[in-house]
Amino acid sequence: MNPFFKILDKLGLGNISLGSVFSKESSVLGVDLGSSFIKVVQLRKKGGQAVLETYGELALGPLSGIEVGRMTNLPEDKLAQALSEIIREANVTTKSAGFSIPLAASLISFVEMPSMPQKQLAEMIPIEARKYIPVPIGEVTLDWWIIPKTETSEGENAEDDFLPDKTPGKEPEKTDVLIAAIHNATLEKYNKVVNSTGLDTSFFEIEVFSTIRSTFGHFTAPVMIFDMGAGMTKLAIVENGIVKSIHIISRGSQEITLNIASSLGVSIGRAEEMKRELGFLDTTDEGKMIADIAKTNVDYVFSETNRVLLNYERKNNKTINKIILTGGGVLLKGFLAEAEKNLESEVVFGDPFSKVEAPAFLAGVLKDAGPEFAVAIGVALRKLQELG
Helix, strand or coil: CCHHHHCCCCCCCCCCCCCCCCCCCEEEEEEEECCCEEEEEEEEEECCEEEEEEEEEEECHHHHCCCCCCCCCCCHHHHHHHHHHHHHHCCCCCCEEEEEECHHHEEEEEEEEECCCHHHHHHHHHHHHCCCCCCCHHHEEEEEEECCCCCCCCCCCHHHHHCCCCCCCCCCCEEEEEEEEEEHHHHHHHHHHHHHHCCEEEEEEEHHHHHHHHHCCCCCCCEEEEEECCCCEEEEEEECCEEEEEEEECCCHHHHHHHHHHHHCCCHHHHHHHHHHHCCCCCCHHHHHHHHHHHHHHHHHHHHHHHHHHHHHHHHCCCCCEEEEECHHHHCCCHHHHHHHHCCCEEEECCHHHHCECCHHHHHHHHHHHHHHHHHHHHHHHHHHHHC
């Protein structure tokens, strides 16, 4: 079976608890092949807990002859070289791995289908998916998952959820389905990277689901995951552990760097350094200029985020009362305060390392680094669950 077909089998997210499922010691690696960095996290299962063994990241820009933090599109041989290097530098000791797939390399659609028996639904969905996939269906690997109803009446038979309601004069019941597709060429590229590095992987998972697994808590009200990377910002709304909505904003932290370089007439490398050093907090004249440039970019992202948030609330008559920040872009100094001022909800940083055991002296470092490693930790957690 193609490993992609396991992408959606753990979306319930209520089964993320690591207690009681582990029976023996074993180590696994979560790999996040991003557009600007590779990140890896190695976990071990011990005594019913996930234990952090090592983690690390490597900038991909230099392998393309560009600055750290810039987006890249490396061929598989360069990606394999970079992955081998970070595996060596981080002292990774396991070959058992899971990989994330960038959201930009996939297509996710939420569709409404007539309620019908699942066997019939399985036959209809590939036909329906053709409406949403802009390439021939034979060029992608397809998976789908029924989105459970969040409210069920007492005594309702779950098996009847997928049968049409034939009450005269009543609209037929509908089934919400999440359809995901990845281009076969992308999977082939990732498989070549895996084979070149000698790792053994049983699945590729779209990154947004990895992020949700590592950052989502026991929330019943809708929660938004806000993931700002180098080239884009990904938004996912999760309710009762179920993914209800996914959106992409085509701006990320790299846009800030490029605008600083253009506005101040400095190199892109220097602009990246200034962005990281000063952020929104420096009160010097130079710092205020950097903050103004950064604010222009993030204000657009916040505006789009509020639009997505408010549209969801109006459509579903529910309030999103928490936004969880992840991704390297949110680590810009002062970003949390800006988000709190601009977004229509409580805002917190994601803390994926809180789901694993680690030495106490690393607590502060891991909390600060957490938003960057949400995907890699989420992949590693799934790999641990898979070991059973």
